[in-house]
Amino acid sequence: MTATTTGISTAAVYPHYLHCLAEADEQAAVEVAHDLLDAGVPADRVLLDLVAPAQAEVGERWARNEWSVAQEHAATHISERVVAAVAACTDVRATHGRIVVACMDGEWHALPARLVAEMLRLRGWQVTFLGASVPAAHLVSYLHRYDAHAVALACALPMRLPQAHRMIEACRRSDVPVVVGGRGFGLDGRWARRLGVPWAPNGPAAADLLADERALRAGAPTSLAHLADDEYAALVSRRGELIDSALADLVQRVPAAGDYSPAQLDSTVSDLGYILDFLAAALYVDDGTLFTEFVEWLVTILDSRGVPAAAVEATLGHYVRVLHDFPRATGYLQQGRAALPVSVRRISS
Numbered sequence: 001m002t003a004t005t006t007g008i009s010t011a012a013v014y015p016h017y018l019h020c021l022a023e024a025d026e027q028a029a030v031e032v033a034h035d036l037l038d039a040g041v042p043a044d045r046v047l048l049d050l051v052a053p054a055q056a057e058v059g060e061r062w063a064r065n066e067w068s069v070a071q072e073h074a075a076t077h078i079s080e081r082v083v084a085a086v087a088a089c090t091d092v093r094a095t096h097g098r099i100v101v102a103c104m105d106g107e108w109h110a111l112p113a114r115l116v117a118e119m120l121r122l123r124g125w126q127v128t129f130l131g132a133s134v135p136a137a138h139l140v141s142y143l144h145r146y147d148a149h150a151v152a153l154a155c156a157l158p159m160r161l162p163q164a165h166r167m168i169e170a171c172r173r174s175d176v177p178v179v180v181g182g183r184g185f186g187l188d189g190r191w192a193r194r195l196g197v198p199w200a201p202n203g204p205a206a207a208d209l210l211a212d213e214r215a216l217r218a219g220a221p222t223s224l225a226h227l228a229d230d231e232y233a234a235l236v237s238r239r240g241e242l243i244d245s246a247l248a249d250l251v252q253r254v255p256a257a258g259d260y261s262p263a264q265l266d267s268t269v270s271d272l273g274y275i276l277d278f279l280a281a282a283l284y285v286d287d288g289t290l291f292t293e294f295v296e297w298l299v300t301i302l303d304s305r306g307v308p309a310a311a312v313e314a315t316l317g318h319y320v321r322v323l324h325d326f327p328r329a330t331g332y333l334q335q336g337r338a339a340l341p342v343s344v345r346r347i348s349s
Contacts (some may be wrong), residue, residue, distance in 0.1 A: 005090070008039040008243040010049035016263045018054055029078050030085045043090045044122050047083065047115055054113055055079050059344035065304035076111055083111070087118055094126040097149030099210060100176075102130040102139055104155045104164050104184075112182060119203025120152070125210065130342065134169045143174045152179045152211055153185030157279040158191065158294070162232070165195050165222075177216045179209050181252050186290075194285045196222035224284070234281040236347050239276050246272045250311075250316045271298070275315060279329060288332040295336035 013032050020029035038044050058075045061067040067075075101117040102111050110132035117129040130139065130145070143151070151171045155164045159185065171178045181200045185192040189199030198205035198216060209215055220281045226235075235242075247269060262266065275298070282291040295316070299309045320333045 005238055006200045008036060008041070010036060010041065014050060014054065018057060019056055021054060021058060022071075024071075024074045024078065026078045026081055030080050030334075032048045033082050033086055034089070037086065037089050041069070043086050044119055044204070046086055046103055047118060050083055051086075052112075052115055063301055063304065080109055080114065081192040083114055083118055083144065087121070090332060092124060094121075095124040096211070097129050098125065098126045098128060098146060099150055100128045100130060100139070100143065100148045102134040102154070103132045104153060104167055105135045107155055107160055108132045109154075109156040112282050113152075116152060116154065116181060116203040116206055120207055120210070123211075124148075125207070127348060136163075136170045139167065139298050140170050140174055143171065143176050150179060150216060152206055152210070153178060154182040155180065156182050156186050158186070158290050159274065159281045160184055161191055161195070161281045161290075163190075165224075165284070168195060168197050179206055179216065181206055184208065189303060190289065191285050191290070194223055194287070213229060216238050222278055224286075226286040226328075227284070230279055231328050235276065235280050235283060235323070235329060236328065239273065239280075242276055242319065243269060243272045245322055246315055246318050248271055250315070254311075271302075272315060274298070275312075275319070279319075279332060283328055286328070288335045292334045292335050292339045295339050299340060309341055311338055 013036065017029060017032045020032060022024075036050065037043060047094075053075065058067070058072055058079075062072040083291065099117075099120050101120070103113050103115055113131075114129060117127045121127045128148075130142070139151070146283070153164065153167060153171075155161070164180070164184065166294070168178050177198075177199045179200055180192050181202070185199055188292050189201065192199030198209055198218070247257075250268070250272075255270070274294075276293050277330055278294040282288055295312065298311055302312065303309065316333050316337050320330050320337075323329050323333070
């Protein structure tokens with residue numbers, strides 16, 4: 001992490017900054033950022049070496065069930081205020097064209113995209129940040145009204161890849177090049193390549209890519225011939241029916257589930273739906289690792305909340321049975337089951 005000649009560094013203040021987030025102390029968090037800027041730490045390093053990793057830690061603490069949703073929301077709000085404070089302290093004249101930065105429709109994790117938008121502004125781009133969950137039609141309408149050099153789209157969850165692809169194609173039909181980023185496209189951008197769109201792992205890389213017109217428009221052809229088998233479309237059309245059948249199977253196996261509170265029932269239905277949504281995304285990009293990685297993550301999350309991995313295995317097994325005529329889907333489901341802890345697989349075998 002960046003250090004200055006005065007000895008103040010992002011590494012040195014990072015623990016204190018995390019403490020400010022934990023205590024929901026917005027004023028103190030902003031002061032940490034101001035102190036770094038006053039000490040000569042560049043604004044982009046404050047964002048990259050302080051705000052971004054701290055926000056990643058916030059997500060990890062929620063995943064480990066150490067923080068509640070309310071604590072995560074409070075910390076995220078403070079980080080957004082810190083980004084705004086850093087932006088207010090930096091006066092950069094725009095010397096490049098307009099970049100429109102937006103999150104996919106249904107994507108509410110806006111802070112990573114906001115960080116990228118600020119990084120681009122610091123590089124001299126005129127940036128319009130549209131925020132979270134931008135419908136494709138509204139984005140295209142905006143592009144028709146304002147001349148944009150390019151669009152930068154963020155996606156945090158792979159289950160939104162089908163929607164992301166439709167949004168990308170809508171922008172391209174408007175003759176506006178697109179660059180994408182976020183964990184939703186894979187840590188190495190593998191699913192961006194499958195969709196034939198340039199990918200950047202972070203703000204600086206996005207700025208470099210946007211400055212290279214040839215690279216920006218040199219996306220590989222989209223490779224989605226596998227969708228001809230209609231498994232993706234059929235799975236999406238049966239989503240509600242499949243959730244209902246999985247819930248009925250759960251109640252039959254675990255009678256106590258019939259007495260769930262409304263909150264417990266909502267959470268269970270959401271999890272059953274997420275399994276199908278990630279399975280559908282894996283079918284869309286024809287990559288079983290997308291689903292397997294989700295299953296491993298889901299087991300970790302549920303374990304931190306006292307839900308045994310056997311519950312996931314049983315649901316995957318149910319979906320295997322009812323989707324027996326979906327060869328790719330059942331293959332991915334079986335791969336997901338194989339990724340479960342050995343003790344769980346022994347019980348089910």
